Amino acid sequence: MLFSELGLSEQLLRAVAEQGYQTPTPIQAQAIPVILQGRDVLAGAQTGTGKTAGFTLPLLHILQQQPIPQKPRPVRVLVLTPTRELAMQVYESVRTYGKHLPLFAEAIFGGVSINPQIQKIRRGTDIVVATPGRLLDLIQQQHLDLSRVEHFVLDEADRMLDMGFIRDIRKIIALLPEKRQNLLFSATYAPEISALAEQLLHDPVEIAVAKRNAAADTVSQLVYGIQREYKRELLAYLIGHGHWQQVLVFVRTKHGADRLCKQLIKDGIRCAALHGDKSQGARVRALDEFKTGAITALIATDIAARGLDIDQLPHVVNFDLPQVAEDYVHRIGRTGRAGAEGQAVSLVDPEEAHLLAAIEKLLKRQIPRVADTGYPRVSLESGNAKPVAARPKPQQTGRRAQPSGGKSEPGKRTSPRKPRRGNVSSAKPR
Template sequence: MSFASLGLIDPLLRNLQDLNYRTPTPVQVKAIPAVLSGKDVMAAAQTGTGKTAGFALPLLQRLVQHGPAVSSNRARVLVLVPTRELAEQVLQSFIEYGKGLDLRCLAAYGGVSINPQMMKLRKGVDVLVATPGRLLDLNRQNAVQFDQVQTLVLDEADRMLDLGFARELNAVFAALPAQRQTLLFSATFTDDIRAMAANILRGPVHISVSPPNATASKIRQWVVTVDKKNKPDLFMHLVAENNWKHALVFVKTRNGVDYLAAMLDEAGYAVDTIHGDKPQPARLRALERFKTGEVQMLVATDVAARGLDIDDLPLVINVDLPIVAQDYVHRIGRTGRAGASGVAVSLVCADEAPQLAAIEALIRQTLRREEEPGFEAEHRVPQTSATGEIIKKPKKPKKPKVPQVAPGAMQVPGKKARPQSGADKRKPAAPRAVAAGKGTSLSSGSPFSAQKPRSKPAGGRGKRQP
């Protein structure tokens, strides 16, 4: 099977040849003809299998062949994505695939000034890639209207719902023309996504090229059990012991990202970070430095779980498991892309047993466990299964206490033995304290240390726009 056999035009085929795209992936084989024919599509494929090309290539061809010139403050193709990084990634793909075509493409997202985006929209664009919040901001300021949208693409819609964009998505759907093509491409489809798809898709072509929520078969995955407070020291030990030089590291919180990055920097590694508090230009700069090899270790929260297309990334390390099981699939999908092999290691503490069980149920396999000598967990991680069950270890039956009788003492039934002479009545020594854990780099301020729960502040925590 070749790209030419899928019906793509010569300019696109030349660009694919320049990009060294030789053979279409299974999702591209099924999606490209369906999109070219104007049908709605709902496609599920594991990350790294070429979903973006599966919708970008045929949409570029339809824009060239059929679409009229776009008007001021309008877009013909609208692609909604959950994060700024994914917006930039998808935009770059449209630019590379459409090189030499007379088409205008733009990415719009928060975290940067809205004015340059408004200026570029004045002439209209053929392809607008946007996050939902910034898109509605532009619409409210009359910088973009939706009446000429021919195709809507929802890329990673499950993540948009996870980030709380359901209301924004419904507002966009209500403003779009009823007669349009709608495409859903994602690695995972939750029940909420399927319910949403039933309302916005019309007779869609269903595409599934791998088991739902499957992880790439060439990614070697295992977990190392450890106490929470010892995670940073274990992480540094594994990096040094295995001579890991290039890895994407996921941590749950922004404080945890900064803490781990400081440890890596002190150990002499070139490190950078990505999290929600960093300005967008700094996040893009960190990603670019990591791609070029200038940075060895990129430590990030889940804002980097999707939209990062990094060639030959050998290793993903989960210092913390994600709260949402589907994010595990996307995290480790940053390695093992396009048929390459990869490694994914997760450090798991006892508190994370429910997340581990949910992940194993999602990917339908039980992850291999290891222990690192010197870092064995005092709080054992319960056994889990691929059905999502936490298997509690049975308690060992207590042995009956046998009364100790001193030599020469007389034992009377029902009474304690009394020695014939004065016995040593010294109190037993207090047990020795058990060491808290290996390593000296941890302090009470470590975000990985076990701390007493603090009282919740009054009022809820606001959501941050990606």
């Protein structure tokens, strides 16, 4: 199937072609026709499936076909996202595909001055992409009217619930007209999502383009069992020895992100930290530098990294395992996107054994372990999370570390030396 067969306008097809696309992804091929029909949609789609264009393209087409001459323009499409990064990405998608159309869009999120956003809203806009908190601020200050909204999109609904936005979402829904089209997108389906969908959607078309609560088949997953004190050293070695040019590293806390980034910089690895305490300017700059290759490693918390759109990201590392198993799927969904191959590496210490067990229960399979890491062996059996052997003698072999039941990985340590500061190529574990 081609985009030209989906019923989109000539202006939209031209914008799509200018981006180099001819064939829609599965989520786009399924979602675009039913959205054009005006149906409500419940879509199970993970990051990297093309879901954003799957709803922005048909909504732009509908607005184009049904113009409203009224000035200032009323808000006709409202897209809610959990984070400002995702809001900006949806907004950029609207701008990219709607550049040949006489339509206006605005992104509304916190962390920046509210006054410029107020001024833009007053001038009128067709589409608003927003995070719940800032949107409610504008509504409460009577700067934004949602009474003319015709299409409502709840993007990454599972993350919305994880972040505690359910009350805000319900407040916003109560302000919308009863007659509207509703689109709900979620990477995972917890019972709370099903309950929300039942309240929000009317006779929805259900679309699922990937196994629920599962990782993409194109992602190669590995676990390194290692004591926590050696994690940073192993990470530096994997990046340097493997000649990784781009890796997204997940940590559990903001402080942990800053600390790890400083340590990797001392190891000669260009990196930046991305978390909620960073200013919007700093976050945008870090992401731009990561995308252009100015930095090799982006150290991020789950909330900050949610919805990051990075084409062809080859490596994701779980420096800390997530507390919620579903977040593992979100994390590694950053790589192996749109059919491309990717690698997800988890550095798991004994105290995280129960988290690994929960992840594998969700995936319904065991993730391959790297049998010989060059470090003291640890048990990753939940409930028996203790080192099982003293530090072994360094092995002087050039063979690569072999994951049990998986592919060979660059990373067999040939020297017990500690990494020298500032030289990535020599960063080998002790």
